[in-house]
Amino acid sequence: MDLAGKKIVLGMTGGIACYKVAELTRSLTRAGATVHVVMTRSATQFITPVTMQALSGHPVFSDQWDARIDNNMAHIDLTRGADAIVIAPCSADFMSKLAHGGCDDLLSTLCVARPMTVPLLVAPAMNVEMWQNPATQRNVAQLREDGIAILGPDAGEQACGETGMGRMLEPEQLLEEVIASFQRKLLAGKRVLVTAGPTFEPIDPVRGITNLSSGKMGYAIARAAREAGADVCLVSGPTALQTPYGVHRISVQTAQQMHDVVMSQAAGQDVFIAVAAVADWRVANASEQKLKKNGAGDVPRLEFEQNPDILAAVAQLPARPYCVGFAAESENLLQYGEEKRQKKGIPLLVGNIGHQTFGKDENELVLFDDRGHQRLPRAGKQVLARRLVAEIAGRI
Numbered sequence: 019m020d021l022a023g024k025k026i027v028l029g030m031t032g033g034i035a036c037y038k039v040a041e042l043t044r045s046l047t048r049a050g051a052t053v054h055v056v057m058t059r060s061a062t063q064f065i066t067p068v069t070m071q072a073l074s075g076h077p078v079f080s081d082q083w084d085a086r087i088d089n090n091m092a093h094i095d096l097t098r099g100a101d102a103i104v105i106a107p108c109s110a111d112f113m114s115k116l117a118h119g120g121c122d123d124l125l126s127t128l129c130v131a132r133p134m135t136v137p138l139l140v141a142p143a144m145n146v147e148m149w150q151n152p153a154t155q156r157n158v159a160q161l162r163e164d165g166i167a168i169l170g171p172d173a174g175e176q177a178c179g180e181t182g183m184g185r186m187l188e189p190e191q192l193l194e195e196v197i198a199s200f201q202r203k204l205l206a207g208k209r210v211l212v213t214a215g216p217t218f219e220p221i222d223p224v225r226g227i228t229n230l231s232s233g234k235m236g237y238a239i240a241r242a243a244r245e246a247g248a249d250v251c252l253v254s255g256p257t258a259l260q261t262p263y264g265v266h267r268i269s270v271q272t273a274q275q276m277h278d279v280v281m282s283q284a285a286g287q288d289v290f291i292a293v294a295a296v297a298d299w300r301v302a303n304a305s306e307q308k309l310k311k312n313g314a315g316d317v318p319r320l321e322f323e324q325n326p327d328i329l330a331a332v333a334q335l336p337a338r339p340y341c342v343g344f345a346a347e348s349e350n351l352l353q354y355g356e357e358k359r360q361k362k363g364i365p366l367l368v369g370n371i372g373h374q375t376f377g378k379d380e381n382e383l384v385l386f387d388d389r390g391h392q393r394l395p396r397a398g399k400q401v402l403a404r405r406l407v408a409e410i411a412g413r414i
């Protein structure tokens with residue numbers, strides 16, 4: 019559980035996005051966090067404290083003079099021992115208060131009274147004109163300068179019927195951001211390029227050759243690199259996975275397209291992690307039209323030609339990034355792993371222990387570099403991805 023043992027104060031201010039914070043509260047608690055909800059009076063107009071109490075499993079506070087806290091100092095009591103304060107939704111008015119240090123209710127007072135070691139994350143939610151208003155933008159800039167993390171907002175359709183910037187991030191995106199805020203920024207300022215998923219090599223317009231890669235490991239690595247502060251570009255073959263929040267994804271189908279996109283993105287990257295299961299061969303005589311059965315029972319004859327080796331191509335660039343490859347071998351991984359690392363000319367190769375990793379949520383890895391090999395024991399792919407990112411960060 020990504021938030022096990024974390025105590026989060028979840029502050030809610032007035033905005034229709036309050037209804038989404040009910041879902042966020044569930045996601046935070048499911049991820050292991052203890053959530054204490056504090057609502058402004060306006061927030062209670064949008065969703066009741068009863069709902070938030072039921073979902074968080076803890077009493078909800080909104081009044082500065084609430085006598086339920088022994089010493090009657092809710093603003094102090096709630097923030098001591100907190101690992102983060104998240105304000106969602108954060109109204110334009112509340113951002114203004116935060117920017118100026120105003121404290122005229124419980125939530126604003128506890129933000130000002132928080133120890134500076136407690137990170138404050140705010141998720142703005144407001145009408146597009148309110149967001150674009152120069153006063154709001156001044157406040158956003160001030161909050162950033164004060165070290166407050168601004169999560170979103172997103173652009174799109176708004177509850178008021180207008181369209182534009184100001185939508186609060188979706189609950190699952192906010193969850194990703196909260197989890198990310200607890201990760202060490204080991205790759206801050208670095209650019210990381212990742213390939214993931216299978217490729218699809220057409221036979222004709224409706225048929226093709228692919229493999230069982232789900233993309234889970236590559237997506238987990240892209241997410242872990244972003245959590246570590248990197249600017250991440252993910253070049254992905256066809257998968258059903260959601261793009262990790264904050265990651266720039268470029269979708270491709272064939273190995274050749276993946277190669278071309280990777281080569282166009284390679285300049286200026288600090289790290290290249292090739293996780294994709296790239297088809298070694300493509301159909302040389304793919305048909306422009308759908309192949310038809312004929313009465314005589316003839317079967318099509320497919321011819322193959324070699325696809326470019328993307329990893330080897332990047333590893334040969336004069337200004338190459340730090341290159342990391344993957345290997346899924348069914349046998350002799352220790353021998354083949356090191357051989358593959360040398361053949362590809364890369365400093366780090368990651369072997370999947372057992373070749374049955376495709377589509378699974380867990381994995382076990384072995385890292386090969388010029389000092390030998392080292393195991394990363396069995397764990398969920400996201401946990402392993404974070405460990406791998408830490409290993410890479412330690413090497414660059």
Ligand code: C5P
Nearest residue numbers: 292293294296325326327328329343344
């Ligand atoms: O040679 P092999 O396919 O076993 O190597 C696997 C590694 O090389 C993986 O990191 C994979 O993403 C990468 N690769 C590639 N382009 C290919 C084939 C593999 O980047 N055409």
